Amino acid sequence: MKALVHKNQKGLSGLVYTEFEEKGPKPGEVRIKLITAGLNHRDLFVMERHQPSDPPLIIGSDGAGIVEAVGEGVNNVIVGNEVIINPGIGWKEKSDAPPEGFEILGLPFHGTFAEKVTVPAENAVPKPAHLTWEEAGVLSLAALTAFRALFTRGRLKEHQRVLIPGIGSGVATFLLQFAKAVNAEVYVTSRSEEKGQRARKLGAVQAINSNEDWNRQLDNQKMDLVIESVGAATFNKSLNQLRTGGTIVTFGASAGDQIQLDLRKFFYGQYSFFGTTMGSSEEFTEMIQFINKHKIRPIVDKMFDLNQFEHAFERLNKAEQFGKIGFRINSLSD
C-alpha cells in the first residue's frame, strides 16, 4: 500500500510518499481502508521526535474509513462499518491525567497517512452520520482536545464568556463551535482580519486584533474562561482579561512556552489554571455524542492528496488555515 513514511532524517525532510507493507489485523484489532485523514501539529512534533535510527514510521493520528478486516475476538465492529479513528490508545476513563503507557496513533504505532491502518477495535468508532468523509477524517484529535479543554478542564457553562486567542487552528475552530453549542458568548483574537470575519460568521460575538490593546477592544469586558494555545505571545494578555475567579486552560504554546507570571496577581485574582492535552476514550465518546446532538460539522480548510503532503504541511506550518487540513486517500469506489 501507499503511505507517508518518516525515515532516515529528522523533520519534514524525512517524510516520503512510498510503498509500505500492509499489516494485521492481530486479535482484537481491525484493519481500516482510509478514505480521509487529518493533519495535526502533532505530526510535526512527531517528525522531530522520531529519530533516523528508529524503524520507518507511518505518521498521522486522524482518519476515517471503512473496516475491511477484523481480528480474532472482535465483536462490536464488522467488515463494512464506516468508522472514524480515536487516536488515543490506553486512556479509557476520564481522569486528571493519562495512565502510564498511554500513546497516540502515529508514534510509536503506525498512523493514518496511508491507504490502510490497523488499530485496536475499540478505537474504531461509528462515523457520525451527518458528516462527510472529509469532515469525519479531520475530526478526532483536535475535537477531543477542544472538548476536554472546554468542558472537562474549563467546565464551561451556558452564557459564560469565553475567549479563544488565535482563532484559525483546528482546535480553535472546534472550541468556537462547541462553546457556541452550549450558548456561551465567544470572543476570539487573530492577527488576520479575514480569520476574524470567518469566526464572526461562525457565531463569535467579537473578533479582536491580537496586536492591539485587548482590554480596550473588549471594552473592559472580563472573561469567565480563556482557552490558551498561543503561549508566550498572549498568555499574560489572556490572564489580564480574566474576571476574578476566572479560569484559564492551556494546551499549546505555538508562540513560545516560557512565560513570566505574577503570583500575587494570580492568587488575589483567585484564578484557576489547567493544563490539558487530548483526552480519554470516555471523553471521545462524549465528544461524539455532543457533535451528533448539536449536528456540529468540522470546518474543513483544504484537502490534499497524500502525494501533495509538502503543500499540506507548508500550509499548516505557516498557520494559513482556518479549520482543519486533510488528506483524501481512497475513494469509496476504490
Add this chain to the structure above:
Amino acid sequence: MKALVHKNQKGLSGLVYTEFEEKGPKPGEVRIKLITAGLNHRDLFVMERHQPSDPPLIIGSDGAGIVEAVGEGVNNVIVGNEVIINPGIGWKEKSDAPPEGFEILGLPFHGTFAEKVTVPAENAVPKPAHLTWEEAGVLSLAALTAFRALFTRGRLKEHQRVLIPGIGSGVATFLLQFAKAVNAEVYVTSRSEEKGQRARKLGAVQAINSNEDWNRQLDNQKMDLVIESVGAATFNKSLNQLRTGGTIVTFGASAGDQIQLDLRKFFYGQYSFFGTTMGSSEEFTEMIQFINKHKIRPIVDKMFDLNQFEHAFERLNKAEQFGKIGFRINSLSD
C-alpha cells in the same frame, strides 16, 4: 479603651499603643470584649496600604472574646457569649471568588488589636469548646485560608500526598494539621532543622531541607498536591515535585512573586493550579465544624501583651515563629 492604632506614617513605625474611642454597636452589630487576638502577615500589608492621610485605624483581623453589647435586631448572639471572630465581611457562600465589596476586618473597618471590637453579629461565631482563649484568638484568618486552600481549591483526599513548602507560618501549621486529620501523607520543607523536627512531631512523614535537592531528599516521590506560599524561591521546585495531573495551590509569595513558568511542561503535566485568599463565611463554618470534629488545636507560638507589639511583629517579620503569634488583651476577670 486601649488599642494599637495605625496613623501618621506608613508601615510599622506608624503603629502606636494608645487610648481610642469605643464604638457601637449599631443595629445588627455586637461589641466584643477581646480576651486574645492573633497576628497575621496581612497586618503588615495593611500598615503599608493604610496611608498617613487616612483616618487612624485599629488594625488586626483575628480575635476571641466575650460579647458585652448587642445592637438592635440581633437575635442569635447574646451578652456573655464566648465567641471568635470571622474576619471576612461580605462573602457569604462558597464561590470561586469573593463578591464586589468584600472586606477583611482591620482595613477599612477597625480591627481586633484593641480591648474591644464591634462587628456584624454574624461574624461573632461560638468559640469551639475545646480551645483555650489563646488558641481561639489566633485561629480565624490562617485556619480559613488553609481550609479553602486545602479542601475547596486543592480538593485534598484521604491518603493523598501533600507537600507544604516553608513549614512554620500559621497557615502552614494549619495545613499540616488539617491534612493529617483527613489521613493525607504530609511532607514539609524548611530551612530550619528545628522547624522540620516540630513538623514531624505534628505528624509530617518527612521534613526536607529546602536548600538542598528536593527530589533527591524525597526519593523521587511525586505529590498529588502542593500548597505554595513561599513564592519565587520555591515555586518551580514545587511544580517539579508534582505527579502528572497533580494540583498546586498558591496563596502567598513571601519570597518573591515573579516566576518563570514552562507552559509546555505545564500542559503535558496536565497540572491544575489555583490561586486562593482567605475564604467565605460558608467555608468558615465548615472549618469550625472540622476543627471541632477533629479536635484540632492551633499551634500557639508565643503570646505578647498589646504594648509589646514591636517584639511581636519583629518575630513575625523575621519568620522566627512556629505556629501563630498572638496578643493577650483582657483577662477574664477584668
